[in-house]
Structures are given as C-alpha cells and as structure tokens.
Amino acid sequence: MLSLRARLALVASAALLGMMYILPIWQVSLAAPQYPEGLGMQIWLNTITGIKPNDLDNINNLNHYIGMKRIVPESIPELRLMPAIVGVLVAFAAAAAATKNRKLATLFVVAFVALALAGLVDFYRWEYDYGHNLDLENAIIKIPGMSYQPPLIGSKQLLNFTASSWPAAGGVAAFAALLLGILALRIDRAPRVSARDAIAVPLGTATV
C-alpha cells in the first residue's frame, strides 16, 4: 500500500511527464561566427522544429553540403510512437496513485528507466546514422575520415559549427518525473528512511 505522500509524488510525476506534450524535450544548437543570431532545432514528443521558424530548413540546406540526409520529422517513426509511450507511463503513474498499488508503482519506475535508456540509445543511433551515412556521391564538401555525428549530450566542433546537445525543458521535466517516481517508492520504506535520516541530519548539521 502506498502512503499519501507517495501517491502525491506519483501524481506530481505524472503531471511532469505530461509536460513533455507541451515542452521541447531536447535541443541541438549550432553556433558559428556568421550566425550571431543562433541556429538550432528542438526535439518534441512528436516532431522536430527549428528554434526559430526556419531553422530546420536552414540546417537542412547547410547539411546538403556534407551529403547529410534531410531531417524530415514526418519520416521519423519514433516521433509517432513517443506520445503513446509517454501516455502509457502517465497511465501507470496515475493508476498506481489511484489504486495505491505498490507493484504498479515499481513497474512504472522500471518501465520508465528502461524506456529512457532505450530512448537515449535510439537517439544516439539516429545521430550516428545522420552523421555517418552520408551521400558521398552528391556531397559537396568531403573531408576524409570526417563524420558529423552531434554529441549525445555536451558540445562538439563540426567543421565551422559548434554543435551543442542538451535536454530542454520537457527533458528536464521528465528527469524530475523519474526522480519523483523513485522517491515515491522510497518514501514508503518509512522505518529505514527515518533511521537513515536520524543519522544523516545530525551529521549534516555537524558538517555545516
């Protein structure tokens, strides 16, 4: 049986997951001297857009020099699946909170972790594919040994551009949702948690 606090944490977790429907999850920005106004794209649950209205087209136009495939959101199957996957996770969290079912809550957290890892692996594979499978027949700029895979997370120099990849607001919300899910499982283990707190708090105070 889940405590009230654990159920509240699950409700909050579901709500934060819901933010993924209205906020971008990930952002890849490109910086170069001749783009002082910035250039970049945002990955949403169901689409990819430019940070500014035409950024995606402009990135595609630039990518044609190196023979990279056009990024066409409609042709990326993951973008069609992700809303349903997140929907299932939200349903799990909500059901666990409603039924006070601890197993459901555990299942939610495990599924969440598994899907998040799968998502990151998939994103890496996608980036690898775009960065490596170049149309060398029609590429204009060809540099031996050069590939153009953007970083999974962090910054990387790709020719004249510094590509930076970071979670956006929706991604941060998802991470917070995962932490809340884990918290919901741990809050219920009241005796052990408070025993540990009993030690941690005085120690913490002493340190301060």
Added chain:
Amino acid sequence: MSSPRRSRFVAAGTGVLALVGYLYACGPAKTSSSMVGATDAPSRVYVAPGTQDEFYAFMSGGFSGQVGVYGLPSGRLLKVIPVFSQNAENGYGYNAETRPLLNTSFGEIPWDDTHHPSLSQTDGMHDGRWLFINANNTPRFARIDLTKFETIETLEVPNTGGNHGSPFVTENTEYVIGATRFSVPIPQKDVAITSFAENFKGTISFVKADEAGKMDVAFQLLVPGFDYDLGRPGKGPSHGWAFFTSYNTEQAYTKLEVNASKNDYDYIAAVNWKTLEACKAAGKSKAWAANYAHNTYDDNRHMASSEMKKSVAVILPADCPGSIYYLPTPKSPHGVDIDPTGEYIVGGGKLATVIPVHSFSKMMKAIEAKAFEKEVEGIPVIKYDQVMAGEVQNPGLGPLHNEFDDKGCAYTSVFITSEIVKWCFSDFKVVDRVPTYYSIGHLLVPGGDTKKPYGKYVVAMNKITKDRFLGTGPELTQSAQLYDITGAKMKLLLDFPTIGEPHYAQAIDAKLIKDKQVKFFKLAENTHPYVARSESETGIARSGKNVHIKMTAIRSHFAPDMVEGVQVGDTVLFHVTNLEQDWDVPHGFAAMGSWSDAELLLMPGQTRTLKWVPKYPGVYPFYCTDFCSALHQEMQGYVRVAPSGRAVALQTSTKARPAVPAGEQ
C-alpha cells in the same frame, strides 16, 4: 636714401609683415578653437568594431535621386535606398516588379532629384514607421517603409512645378505638405512666358499620408504666382497650420537672380489646413481635371502597380476665408522652421542681414485684430511688427535653415559665410558660431524637427569640399560634418563624404527602428504570378514570342540551370524566386548580353523578373552575382539560343530530371 625715410619704410614693411602674420595666425587659430582636443574627438565618434551607432541618419541623395542611410556618430554609410532613380546595383526601376514605382503622367522616368527626407511622426515625435521624400523635378512624393528600407509608394503631384517645399509631415502624419517652387500655368496650357503675372499660379498641396498605400492629394490651395520654396507644419499650439516661404513676389520670369531679389520683403504663407479641410467638407473645393500617377508596391505579390488619377480637389483662397495669410519676411526667405514648442516661426532670409523670427501667438492676435497692411490677390498680409517676435542680429551672410536643441536654442546654417550660428529664443542673440567646410546648406539635429530634439549633435551638409578629402578629379564628393553641441561651444568631431548631394537629412534614435527589421520574406506568402515556391514548381512555357521561365535560386544552384528552345526574336523572362528563408542570404541573377535590364538582386523569399532579349544564336551563361555561399562560383547555368525560325523543343534541366517531391527545396 635718408635715415628718416628709411625708418618709415622699415616701419611700413614691419606693419605689413605684422598684418600678414596676424592673418596667418588668425586662420589656424580660429580653426583649432572649434576642434575638440585631439584625444577627445576620436573617442566621441569611434564606434568600435562589433558595436553599433546610436542614430540612423537619412540623407537625401540630391541629384542621385536616392536616400543615403548613415550611422551617427560614426558617419558610416549603411545603405543607399533607391527611390526616384533606377539603381542598376539591385535592378530597381529596371525590372517589371519595381518599374511601376517610377511611373508618371509622362511615362516612366528613370531619374529625379530628392531633397528633403521627413520621418513620420506621432504626437510630434518620430515614430520610426516611414520616411517620406520628395522628387523635385517631376513633382512626386515617396514613402519608404523603415522595416524594409524600401520604397513602397510614390505619388505624382498635379498642378505643381518643382516639388521643393516638401514633404514635411504634420504632427500625426495626417499630411505631408507640398508647394510649387516654380509657378506655372495651372492647369497647364500653351501661353507666352511674358504673360507670367496673368497666367502663372502656385499651389500648396496637402497629401494624405497616414496609411501606407493610400497617399492621395487631399486638396490643393491655389495661390499667387510666386516661387514657394520650403515649408513646415506647425506643432503643439500651431498644429493645424503649415508655413511656406515664398520668393519672387516680383513675379520675374527671366534673370531671377537679379529680378527676383528686388523687394525688401517677400512672404511666409501661413496656411490653416484644418480650415481647408472644413471648406472641402462644406463643398467649397472644385474638382479639377488632372492626370497623375499613384504607384504602390505589394509585399506579397513582390510587385508594384500603377494607377492614374483623373481629378484633384482645388480650393481658391477667396472661397475659403481664413485659410491663408502672408507674413512679410525679409529678402527672399529660403527655409522656414518651427521651434519645438510650436510658438516660433523662423525664416531664413538668404539675402537678409538678420534672421527673422515670427511669433505664432502674435500672429493669432494680429489675425483677430485684423492688423493687416494690405491684401495680395485677396490674401491678407499681416503687419510685420505685429507678427515679428525678434530679429537675430549679425547672423552672418546667407542664413538658410534652422534646427533646434532641447535647451531653447537654434542652429542656423549660413551659406555664404560657411558657418553654423547658434542663438537662443530667450534673447535672440548669437551665442556661438563655428565654421563649416564649405558652404553649408541644410543641417540636422537628431530629432531636431520634433517636440523633443536630442540636442547631442548637429550635422552640417556642405556643398563644397575642395581640400577636405583626397582629390578625385573635377567632381568632388559633398560632405557632412558632425559637431558636438552638448557644451556651450560647438565642437567639430568628424567629416564624412556623402552620396549625391545631401540637401536635408533627419536622424532618429536607432532603438525606434533596428529591432523591427524584416529579415526575409515568407515564401508561403509569396503570391507573385510567376513564383516558384519550390523546385517542383519551376518550369518553362512559351506564349507567342515570350518565353517564361519560372526559376528558383538556393545555395548553390539555380533550377533549372539548363534552358533550350529559345530563338532569336524571342523575349525571355527569367522569373527567379530566392528560396532561402534566412537572414542575409540574397542571390543575384545576370545573363550575358542583357542589354535592356540590369541584374536582379533577390532577397530571401522574393521573386524578380529579368527581361532578356537574345540578339544572336549561341549558348549564353547566367550566374549568381551576389556571393552567397562557399559554392557561389558554381551557381551558374546556360541558355541555348537557336536562330530565328529554327524550332528547338522547350526543355529545361528540371523537366529532364525526375520530379522533386512537393515541399522539397
């Protein structure tokens, strides 16, 4: 030679030497006293790399027919805006899209003479929406959109000879004003020039200006046949009035330099446009037949169109009492300027020895008291002493124009003695003067015609530069000079050359404009009749002797880039659309042997048409003229021309290739 005589000789010689020495000492000393210390001036005008100017200055291009845009205080040239002259640099006035802006009742005119830029106002302050400018030679007005820095509207003015006293805006841009510099027979007719006094008239025009695309001559006041030179609308208490200088009240028609300079007084005409509005509303205007062009540019069609207007509302002073009065003003006044409070009407008697300043409140009292000295063709002339607020003594020779600061002082340009003279309304006394190099015409203070000038700089616009810049043969640049006016003494900071002849100029706080700039035109909103919004929409079609090619440009190729099926005797119309949707990515287009049109410069999302008439069989290259990308040199193509009568199938590279999916660029 006796000793006394020798000593007198020596004394005289010494005297001459001393005098020469004094003169030499005097010249440079005068110059250096007006200069900021060598360490100070550079820092005042230095806009460091990567930083931007504080003001936009819009300077008329004079006989170039264009507008020059400069940054202040650096004096850097930012853009030349084509207005009334063809501009081969970007094809303005050569291509089908922009030629209608040059249309008039005389047909298309490739050139004019711009004089006075005027920024739109709201409540007497620059609002950064539009810039207006006049064409002096074939009387016209233009409106420039300050989100694009492009001409979007031109209007011809009927019944006018020399549209000089314009296009100054009223306090809320209700109207831009105009006046005929040269009186002419109105309406035009073939008469003896010696019948000037009988047949020649002037007009004062009010052009509705508050809505883009809807400029219209609201009404014209028919006035005696003098030369109406410059004008300014009132502001604050004098809002609703406009003031125009006149000269040649002698009504000379030959050797004007002598014959129009005989009278001691000419007039400033005070015109009440609110009264004229009421008279027109009351049906007291007459609809005169006329023929004048109104041309507008459509942002979505990327194309201008022209319509001819056939009638204009004319009001006779006798039909609208109270609409016009004359204020006697010494010696052929040139400029007339209204101070920021709207109370003072400052004339520029170019041959006068004083600067006459009239008072608006005194004028209103004199009108009430009917303090008139006479009437001229039914127009009351107010007694000079009843309207005059003061005369500035010793202003130098040839005072022309005035701008104002934020501290109740005026800066008058003085042409013959080449100087700026500062005086204040508190006592009408000259407090400072500084030389200009040389022969200053107009001058500007940023915001100087508004209710709240910035009072930071005054810019002199000089007609003669001689030794100020490196020589360039007989034709020398004209120039602007920037002076600091924050202290008690004006200080020269910078000289910079200008395009054409900068008559008048206005400057506006950059903050009011720079963040509103259009960066590209949206392709999805492009409704040009020959637009190709993607490569899949390109194509070639024959219509009689015309071959239309819908073409696209994107880094770094044209589509199509191979064209066949054209014959000598055909006219090829390249309709090129720039598919880019990003800032600062124009493409250019030019084809070999293009003898009737200039190149095309295509802004992102824009469509333009190059008319190309091949003269000889062969294969001719075309290419991108604006360095667009790393593969700009590869951005080229060929058009094959067969001899006249030899039919070759119409064919393009895009038609030969598999179709590009819709939406693909």
